[in-house]
Amino acid sequence: MSNIIEILPELNIAFFQTLLMVGIALLVAVLLGLPLGIILFITDRGLFLENKWVKSVVGILINLIRSIPFIILLVFLLPFTNLLLGTTIGPLAASVSLSVAAIPFYARIVESSAREIDKGVIEAAVAVGASPWMIIKHIILPEAKPGLITGLTITAISLIGYSAMAGTIGGGGIGDLAIRYGYYRYDNTVMFTTVILLIVLVQFVQYSGDFIAKAVNKR
Amino acid sequence: MIELRNLTKEFKSKKDRIVGVDNVSLTIQTGEIFGIVGYSGAGKSTLLRCMNILERPTSGVVRVDGVDLLQLSSKELRKTRQSIGMIFQGFYLVSSKTVYDNVAFALKAAGVENSIIRERVEELLNLVGLRDRINQYPSQLSGGQKQRVSIARALANNPKVLLCDEATSALDPNTTKSILALLKKINKELGLTIVIITHEMEVVKEICHRCAVMQDGRVVEQGSTFDIFSSPSDPLTKRFIETVLSFELPAKLLESIQGKLVRLQFRGDMAAEAVVSDMLQSFSVKGNILHGKVEYIQDVPLGIFIMEVNGDELEVDQALDYLRGRVSKVEVMDNE
Ligand SMILES: Nc1ncnc2c1ncn2[C@@H]1O[C@H](COP(=O)(O)OP(=O)(O)O)[C@@H](O)[C@H]1O
Ligand SMILES: [Mg+2]
Numbered sequence: 395m396s397n398i399i400e401i402l403p404e405l406n407i408a409f410f411q412t413l414l415m416v417g418i419a420l421l422v423a424v425l426l427g428l429p430l431g432i433i434l435f436i437t438d439r440g441l442f443l444e445n446k447w448v449k450s451v452v453g454i455l456i457n458l459i460r461s462i463p464f465i466i467l468l469v470f471l472l473p474f475t476n477l478l479l480g481t482t483i484g485p486l487a488a489s490v491s492l493s494v495a496a497i498p499f500y501a502r503i504v505e506s507s508a509r510e511i512d513k514g515v516i517e518a519a520v521a522v523g524a525s526p527w528m529i530i531k532h533i534i535l536p537e538a539k540p541g542l543i544t545g546l547t548i549t550a551i552s553l554i555g556y557s558a559m560a561g562t563i564g565g566g567g568i569g570d571l572a573i574r575y576g577y578y579r580y581d582n583t584v585m586f587t588t589v590i591l592l593i594v595l596v597q598f599v600q601y602s603g604d605f606i607a608k609a610v611n612k613r
Numbered sequence: 614m615i616e617l618r619n620l621t622k623e624f625k626s627k628k629d630r631i632v633g634v635d636n637v638s639l640t641i642q643t644g645e646i647f648g649i650v651g652y653s654g655a656g657k658s659t660l661l662r663c664m665n666i667l668e669r670p671t672s673g674v675v676r677v678d679g680v681d682l683l684q685l686s687s688k689e690l691r692k693t694r695q696s697i698g699m700i701f702q703g704f705y706l707v708s709s710k711t712v713y714d715n716v717a718f719a720l721k722a723a724g725v726e727n728s729i730i731r732e733r734v735e736e737l738l739n740l741v742g743l744r745d746r747i748n749q750y751p752s753q754l755s756g757g758q759k760q761r762v763s764i765a766r767a768l769a770n771n772p773k774v775l776l777c778d779e780a781t782s783a784l785d786p787n788t789t790k791s792i793l794a795l796l797k798k799i800n801k802e803l804g805l806t807i808v809i810i811t812h813e814m815e816v817v818k819e820i821c822h823r824c825a826v827m828q829d830g831r832v833v834e835q836g837s838t839f840d841i842f843s844s845p846s847d848p849l850t851k852r853f854i855e856t857v858l859s860f861e862l863p864a865k866l867l868e869s870i871q872g873k874l875v876r877l878q879f880r881g882d883m884a885a886e887a888v889v890s891d892m893l894q895s896f897s898v899k900g901n902i903l904h905g906k907v908e909y910i911q912d913v914p915l916g917i918f919i920m921e922v923n924g925d926e927l928e929v930d931q932a933l934d935y936l937r938g939r940v941s942k943v944e945v946m947d948n949e
Contacts, residue, residue, distance in 0.1 A: 518705035521665055522766065523694035524722035532718055536709040612750045613708045 397583055405571065405584075409591065411485040412567035415560065416553045419492035423500035423549055428542070430456065430497065431504025432530055440513070442520050442529060456498040464495055464556050468563060488565025492553055500549045507541025508534055540611040547603025551596050558592075568592055615641040615664055615774065615806065620673035622659050622830075633659035634670070635830035641823075643678075643773075646800050646807045648821030648838070650814060650853055656830040657810040661776050664808065665697045666690060677774060695723045698767030702779035704759040706751040712738065712762050713747045719769035737765040741795060757788035764795065768803075775799070777809045781816060793820050814857045818842065818910050826850045842910045843878065843941060860904050860919060872899070872923030875933065878942040881907040881914025888939045889918070896932040898924035919946075 398405075430452060436442060437449040462470065468491045472482050475490040511534060519529045535542070558569020568588050576585025622634040634656045641647045649657050662668035663675055666682050675682045677697060685693060706715050716734045725733065738744045741761040751759055760780060767775055777796070781789040797820050800807050809821060817824045817838055825835035826849055834847040842858065845851045867874075879885050893900050904919040922929050937943045 512703070512705065514701055514703050514705040515707055517667060518699070518701065518763070518766075519707075519718070519722070521667060521694060521697075521699040522719040522722050522769070523691040524718070525691060528718075528722050532710075532721070533707055537707060539709060610709075612710075613752055 397581060398587055401571075401575070401584055405568075405587065405591070408566065408568045408571040408588075411565075412554065412557050412561075412569070412595075415485045415489040415492055415557050415565065415567060416550060418486075418489035419496040419553050420546065420550055422489075422493035423496035424546070427497040427500030427549075428504050430501040432508065432534065434501065434505040435508040435534070436526065436530070442516070443526055456501055459494065459498045460502070464491075465559055467491055467495055468560060472563075483564040485566045488557065488560035488567070492556055492560055495556060496549055496553055499552065500545060503545030503548065504538070504542060507538045507545055510541055511537045540607045540613075543603060543607040543610065547600060547607070550599050550603070554592065554596060554599070568595075614643045614676075614678060615639075615808070616674070616676040617660075617663070618674040618676075620660070620663055620675065621671050622656075622663060622668055623671045632830050633668075634663065636673075637830070637832050639825060639832060639835070641806060641808060643806050644800070644804050645822045646796070646809065646820050648817040648824035649808065649810045649827055650812060650817055650824060651827035651849075652812060655827040657827055658778050659830075660827070661778055661808060661810050664774075664776055665694050665699060667699075695719075695770040696772045697774045697776065698764075698770075698772040699776040699778070700760065700763045700767050700780045702782045704751070704756070704763045704783075706759055706762055706766075708751050711748050711750055712743065712754070715751070715762055716765045716769055719766045723770045725770075733769070734765075737768060738762075740768070740799075741765045755788075756784050757792060760784065760788075760792055761795065764792075764799075768799070768805075771803075772805070774806045774808070777807065779810055779812070782811065782813070789816070790819075796820060814853045818857055818908070820911075822911065826853060837911075839910045839913050839915070842908075843880075843915055858906075858908060858915075858917060860906065860917075862903060862919065866903065870921050872921050873929055873933075874903075874946045875920050875922055875936075876942075876944040876946055877916075877918040877920065877936060877940050878944075879916045879918075879940040881909075881916035883916075883940070885916055885918060885940065888936065889920070892932050892935050895935065896924070896928050898922050898928050898932045 433452055434449060437445040471491045471494060475482050475487050478490060479487055481487055515537065516529060516533055519533045557565070557567050558572065561567045561570030562573050568591055572585050572588040575581040617637055617639045620634055620637045621632070624631040624633055637660060649660065651657050659668055663670045664677070666675070680693060682690065682693060707718065710718065713734055716737055717730050720730045720733060735744060738747055741764050743758060743761050746754060746758060754762065781792050784792060793816065796807055799805050809816065811817065821838050823835065823837050824841055825832045826847060827833065828849050834841065834845065834850045841850060842854055845854045877885065889900060889902070901921045902918055903921060907914050907916045922932060933943055
């Protein structure tokens with residue numbers, strides 16, 4: 395018990411480091427993964443911006459990143475992180491590789507939730523003479539919203555898992571703490587505490603995600 | 614006016630080539646309600662979708678009000694589509710938007726100023742009789758109500774043409790009637806040209822001024838609805854007409870018939886009973902009316918009698934000749 399209280403400040407910091415790197419990666423996923431997913435969708439056959447070339451270039455790029463195991467991506471991106479931030483240590487540095495992993499991950503989820511939309515609904519919008527941008531903003535995004543939110547939840551939970559790996563190479567966060575105390579010092583109490591903390595965090599993310607997705611679903 | 618000239622649409626896949634529409638030429642006049650009938654797979658939807666280039670024809674010309682749609686840039690095409698409304702069998706409303714937002718979307722898409730959108734949406738919902746549903750979501754509406762919302766959306770930008778792809782096929786007969794009545798009213802009040810695709814001859818009978826029958830991507834017959842109903846020439850057209858105008862006589866009755874079974878067709882405003890009784894008096898034959906019915910095709914009555922005529926063969930033939938000179942059509946049917 396005493397060692398928990400001892401590491402409480404450190405646990406606190408680690409928790410917020412995890413939130414920080416996952417948060418940044420999620421933000422990047424929304425900023426870049428969402429548009430890429432939409433591009434994948436609208437350039438598909440039979441859709442209003444059908445374009446074989448764009449579709450395959452973006453698709454191949456995304457598959458390329460997705461086929462690299464995260465732990466290898468992490469190491470592979472170290473020079474890039476260094477170039478970008480001047481360091482490879484700390485939660486900010488870890489968020490770079492997390493973001494790179496999150497973009498294609500979320501893009502595919504966005505694409506598949508957009509595919510769930512009845513093609514007829516999009517066609518009806520084309521038939522009233524709406525521009526591509528209007529259709530994306532007023533039809534695709536609102537119609538796919540529950541799926542987009544569920545997808546963000548899945549991405550967040552995967553990122554929490556990835557963040558533990560990122561922690562091991564100096565990223566900080568809860569994973570880093572668990573490895574340092576649990577693996578290197580055999581301190582089971584701290585390890586259990588971190589595991590419980592991760593479980594609570596994941597449950598919380600899942601619950602809120604489901605709740606929001608349900609609230610925005612008008613179907 | 615919608616003009617289609619030698620319109621062909623092929624769907625190519627790696628393996629084969631499907632001809633959806635095969636060299637169709639058709640002229641639809643301003644202000645008319647034009648029906649296109651045919652079985653599933655005949656190419657009706659593909660033809661209709663070529664009228665606003667949802668489907669780009671492989672070859673041919675599509676002109677709406679003199680504008681060649683295939684020559685337009687994508688921006689001009691979008692602008693033109695605002696004057697061609699379209700409704701579908703599946704309604705295709707945006708489920709995450711209220712009735713108001715569904716209709717407002719069409720106005721926003723056309724760049725209508727925000728300040729007048731509210732008023733225009735209310736006006737449109739009044740027209741389709743759904744003003745009180747303005748804040749509901751599509752999932753809270755019945756099929757007929759959804760179709761009304763989609764009609765409001767299609768009419769938002771004052772189109773000159775309304776394309777209807779099986780717009781009533783998902784609705785029950787009463788709702789179908791009310792939607793058809795609404796389309797009729799819009800046609801009359803707004804002078805809108807309406808093109809209706811359907812596999813139900815009832816729909817054509819009810820509201821189409823003229824119609825075309827399609828099979829295997831081709832138009833096999835076209836003409837005024839009354840002409841098509843009263844004298845169909847293509848076998849397919851005949852089959853379609855039968856769905857509305859046929860009678861099944863009980864087998865027992867058919868067995869007991871000794872004379873000739875005759876089908877008389879006449880414009881219903883003519884005194885058919887008088888003609889028949891004149892015939893019975895002038896010739897020594899016995900007659901017996903088994904069935905009679907008057908259908909209104911576009912408000913013009915079309916009457917059909919089925920009767921048995923008995924007697925000496927020569928006399929019966931003369932009696933039928935007499936009828937041929939007085940009613941629109943006389944057919945001797947087999948009594949099988
Ligand atoms: N996008 C498409 N790709 C391939 N074939 C199609 C496509 N759309 C329609 N077809 C084919 O074209 C023919 C006509 O279809 P359609 O116009 O939908 O008929 P209808 O509306 O009369 O039922 C059918 O054989 C159909 O399979
Ligand atoms: Mg069809």
